[in-house]
Amino acid sequence: MTGTFSLASQLRAAKADAPEQRSDNTPLEDIGFVFQVAGSSSQILIDLKSIDALGHHPDPCIAMTGQVGSQVKMRLGHMWIIANIRSMVLDRRDSTRVVADIDFLGEGNEEFGTGVIVNFRRGVTRYPTPGTPIFPVSSADMDQIYAATGRSHVQIGTVYPTTHTRAALYVDALLGKHFALLGSTGTGKSTSAALILHKICEQSPKGHIVMIDPHGEYSAAFTQNGALYDASNLALPYWLMNFEEHCEVFVTSTGDDHARDSEILAKCLLAARAKNRAAEGMARLTVDSPVPYLLSDLTTIISNEMGKLDKGTNSLPYMRLKGRIDEIKTDPRYSFMFSGMLVADTMQDFIAKLFRMPADGKPISIVDTSAMPSEITSVVVSVLSRLIFDYAIWARNEPKRPILLVCEEAHRYIPNSTIGVGQSVRKILERIAKEGRKYGVSLGLITQRPSDLAEGVLSQCGTIISLRLNNDRDQAFVRAAMPEGARGFLDSIPALRNRECIICGEGVSIPIRVSLDDLEERKRPASADPSFSDLWKQCGGEEDILSRTIHRWRNQGR
Numbered sequence: 001m002t003g004t005f006s007l008a009s010q011l012r013a014a015k016a017d018a019p020e021q022r023s024d025n026t027p028l029e030d031i032g033f034v035f036q037v038a039g040s041s042s043q044i045l046i047d048l049k050s051i052d053a054l055g056h057h058p059d060p061c062i063a064m065t066g067q068v069g070s071q072v073k074m075r076l077g078h079m080w081i082i083a084n085i086r087s088m089v090l091d092r093r094d095s096t097r098v099v100a101d102i103d104f105l106g107e108g109n110e111e112f113g114t115g116v117i118v119n120f121r122r123g124v125t126r127y128p129t130p131g132t133p134i135f136p137v138s139s140a141d142m143d144q145i146y147a148a149t150g151r152s153h154v155q156i157g158t159v160y161p162t163t164h165t166r167a168a169l170y171v172d173a174l175l176g177k178h179f180a181l182l183g184s185t186g187t188g189k190s191t192s193a194a195l196i197l198h199k200i201c202e203q204s205p206k207g208h209i210v211m212i213d214p215h216g217e218y219s220a221a222f223t224q225n226g227a228l229y230d231a232s233n234l235a236l237p238y239w240l241m242n243f244e245e246h247c248e249v250f251v252t253s254t255g256d257d258h259a260r261d262s263e264i265l266a267k268c269l270l271a272a273r274a275k276n277r278a279a280e281g282m283a284r285l286t287v288d289s290p291v292p293y294l295l296s297d298l299t300t301i302i303s304n305e306m307g308k309l310d311k312g313t314n315s316l317p318y319m320r321l322k323g324r325i326d327e328i329k330t331d332p333r334y335s336f337m338f339s340g341m342l343v344a345d346t347m348q349d350f351i352a353k354l355f356r357m358p359a360d361g362k363p364i365s366i367v368d369t370s371a372m373p374s375e376i377t378s379v380v381v382s383v384l385s386r387l388i389f390d391y392a393i394w395a396r397n398e399p400k401r402p403i404l405l406v407c408e409e410a411h412r413y414i415p416n417s418t419i420g421v422g423q424s425v426r427k428i429l430e431r432i433a434k435e436g437r438k439y440g441v442s443l444g445l446i447t448q449r450p451s452d453l454a455e456g457v458l459s460q461c462g463t464i465i466s467l468r469l470n471n472d473r474d475q476a477f478v479r480a481a482m483p484e485g486a487r488g489f490l491d492s493i494p495a496l497r498n499r500e501c502i503i504c505g506e507g508v509s510i511p512i513r514v515s516l517d518d519l520e521e522r523k524r525p526a527s528a529d530p531s532f533s534d535l536w537k538q539c540g541g542e543e544d545i546l547s548r549t550i551h552r553w554r555n556q557g558r
Contacts, residue, residue, distance in 0.1 A: 030133035031065060034074060035099065037127050042083070044072065044134050045091065046098045054136060060161045065136035069492050069513065070161075072102070073117065073141065074132045080117045081107045081124055082137065082145060084511070086491065105510040108144065120145045122510055139165060146509060154199035160500070160513040167503070167514040169463075171200060174507035175404055175442040177462025178433060182450050182478060187467040188499035188516070190408075190527040193446050194221045195519050196465075197364060197406070201225050207363035208356050210388060211406040212381050216370035217525040218408070224522070227356065230368035231336040236380065237346060238295070238338050240387065243269065243287040244424045245379050250324050253317075261317045268305060268321075272298040278345060292345050295338065299325050332555075333373045337380070351391060354384070355403055375421075381413055382425035389432050392439035402440035405432065410445035411452040426454065433460040451477040463507030468496040489513060 031054070032046035051066035064070045068088060073080045083102040091097040104127070108120035116138070137145075142165045148155075153168040181196070183189035198221075201207065205225070211218060219228045241249070243266060251261045270286070272293040273279055279291050299322050306318035328334050356363050367384060369377050388403050395401070407413055413425045414433075432443050443461075450458055451473045458464070458481040469475050479490050482504045489502045489511045496502070496513075504511040 030135050031072070032097070032134045034128045034130050034132040034134065037130060042102050042104065042127075044083075044085075044100050044102055046088075046100055046134065048096050048098060051098075059139050060163060061139045061142055062136045064161045066098070066100075069489065071105070071137040071142075071145075072134045073137050074128045074134055075110070076107075076126055076128055076132070078110050079107050079126070080110055080141075081126075081128055082117070082120070082141075082510075084489065106145070114140075117141045117144045120147070120509065139163075146512065149509070152203075154196070154203055155517075156195055156199060157514040157516040160515055167508075167512055169196070169199075169503070169507045170509075171203065174463050175200075175402070176437055177506050178437065178443045178445075178460055179463040179465065179505075179507060180410075180445040180447070180450070180458055180461040181465045181467075182447060182469060182474070183467030183501070184470045184474075185448050186498070187496070189446065189448065189467055190217050190525040191519055192465070192467060192499065192501065192516055193406070193408070194218065194523060194525050195516060197222075198225075198519070198523055200404075201363050205361050205363055206359045207404070208359065208401055209364040209404045209406065210354060210384065211364060211366050212384070212408060212413075213366050213368045214370060214377070214409045214412065215527070216368045217527045218366050219368055220526040221519075221523050222364055222366050225362055226364040226366050227353065227362050228366050228368070229354075231333075231371040234336050234367065235339075235342060235346075235350070236337045236383065237292070237342040237350065239273075239292045239343075240290050240347065240350075240383055241379065242386065242424075245382055245386075246287075248379050248382075248421065248424055249328070249376060250321060252324055253320060257317065257320075261321060264302070264305070264317055265321055268298055268301045269293075271301050290347060292343055294343055295325060295329055295340075331373075334376065336372065337376070351387060355388070355391070355401075357401065378413060378422035378425045381407070382422075382428055385425060385432065386428045389428060389436065389439070389441055392436070392441045396439055400440050402442065404442045404444060406444035406446065408446045410447040411449045414445070414454045414457050416452055416454050430454060430457060433457050450474050450481075453477075461505070463503065463505035465501050465503050465507075466490075466493055467501045468498070469493050 029050060031050035032044055034042070035045045036043040046066050054062055054065050057063040065072065066085070068085055070085050071082055072085065073082050082105045084105055086101045086103055088098050088100045091099050104124045106120055106122045107124050108117035111118045139162050142159055142162050146159050146165055146167065148168040148170070152171045154171060155166045155168050157167045159165040159167050181189065181193055183192070197209065197211070201209070213219065222228065246265060246269060247262050250265060251258055253261050266287050273287070273289060273291045274285060275297055276291050276293055279285050282289065285291065302318050302322050306315050309315055328338050354365050356365055369380060372380060385405060388405050392403065407429065413422065414429045415426065429443070432441055436443055445457070445461065447453060451471070458477065464478065464482055466478055469478065475493055478493070482490055489504065492513065493502055499516045501514050501516060502511065503514060
């Protein structure tokens with residue numbers, strides 16, 4: 001190791017004719033040198049005295065040099081190579097030095113006479129040799145490294161640890177290859193999602209975004225630039241369900257009985273759809289065809305089929321189906337979907353309002369499912385997701401109208417379990433993740449439990465935005481899905497502050513740690529945690545609160 005240090009001294013002397021400059025135009029000394037170079041993991045030696053000397057530098061980037069998560073640069077001819085420090089350990093042979101593992105991020109040209117990086121690009125074409133001096137990265141370098149380079153982008157925050165370098169998300173890459181927003185409860189996940197969506201809406205007021213909101217948080221954030229739908233005004237026609245979704249709603253039996261009931265439902269459903277005049281001109285009518293039918297027709301056909309049975313044939317499957325359909329028809333909680341007023345062929349109007357075609361300055365639809373019965377929520381999300389995907393397939397020869405589907409609490413709808421209820425929504429969202437970008441459908445997944453997502457879905461997301469994750473299993477899951485060059489950034493995920501995130505993938509030039517912008521109060525979701533200490537100091541009016549609450553409870557209304 002002593003011989004290596006001597007070689008580094010000679011190399012530094014040979015390159016002293018073009019020293020790195022700092023903000024006050026005085027040369028910055030190198031802080032160490034490249035010790036070992038490998039394709040997957042390289043190492044540098046850093047002089048602790050050099051790091052201590054830079055600790056009070058006015059440039060926050062230079063002051064942070066030598067810490068885990070910071071960047072360093074090294075010169076190769078007229079090029080600079082940028083690397084991220086992943087881990088550090090004290091050199092056992094010399095306690096004044098540190099051995100650091102680094103990941104190479106990219107390279108750029110040197111601006112003549114300043115030492116600042118320009119024309120930065122991801123990836124490296126040449127590796128440095130052992131002994132190459134290491135220099136701090138300045139804020140001026142960071143401005144160039146994270147510059148948006150003319151691509152369509154939105155700015156969402158400030159690059160850590162700078163005070164002014166703006167963090168940009170490349171919109172086309174972000175949406176073209178799906179994205180995931182991850183973070184434990186209380187880390188600012190909902191506000192971060194609202195921030196990103198607001199920025200996209202501001203840039204594209206004629207866009208088409210559908211957001212599934214299971215907690216009713218986001219309606220408050222998009223009152224000005226979004227169309228808001230819930231159980232009171234969604235008016236989702238039941239006949240838009242395909243056969244699998246019909247089975248999830250109407251077939252309650254299990255085992256062999258489930259197969260028998262499903263077979264009867266398929267026969268009767270096809271006959272009910274065939275009674276509609278719209279089906280007369282169709283060359284091929286199936287149980288999945290989105291043709292309106294009357295629920296009363298369906299129950300009548302079931303009764304007629306039951307009447308044809310021999311006395312010895314079991315009529316219980318027919319009675320189960322008819323009873324379940326009658327139960328749903330009379331349950332007011334299901335009226336947003338199974339109302340007798342939803343029989344008309346409103347498919348075009350429904351898709352136009354849901355997909356924002358035209359947007360009319362409100363490019364995002366917020367679908368609040370919080371007041372819908374929990375046993376049918378997954379079917380509602382399945383129908384909406386499938387409509388988006390089916391529309392994209394059947395409109396592929398038309399002028400392109402890309403659609404972004406955002407799913408909050410995504411682990412509910414794409415669980416890692418392949419058994420149980422809700423498999424229809426799991427299948428369609430997995431298909432969108434795999435095939436959606438070919439047809440102009442983008443998927444945005446928001447979850448606090450990435451380890452509960454179906455295997456492989458997270459790896460389909462080209463961009464991963466991770467706030468703090470407290471669970472070790474979740475951290476390991478995200479680490480496995482992110483590119484290898486981001487490992488140094490991933491190690492800081494447990495230590496992130498609220499509203500701070502790591503972004504890796506196609507949507508950014510290189511992995512980046514971001515302090516997210518604040519949102520105006522009127523643009524924030526209603527996701528703030530209650531203050532028990534403050535609210536428990538208030539009293540009075542409890543009788544009226546209980547009366548109003550019980551009234552809504554009994555009437556299943558807001």
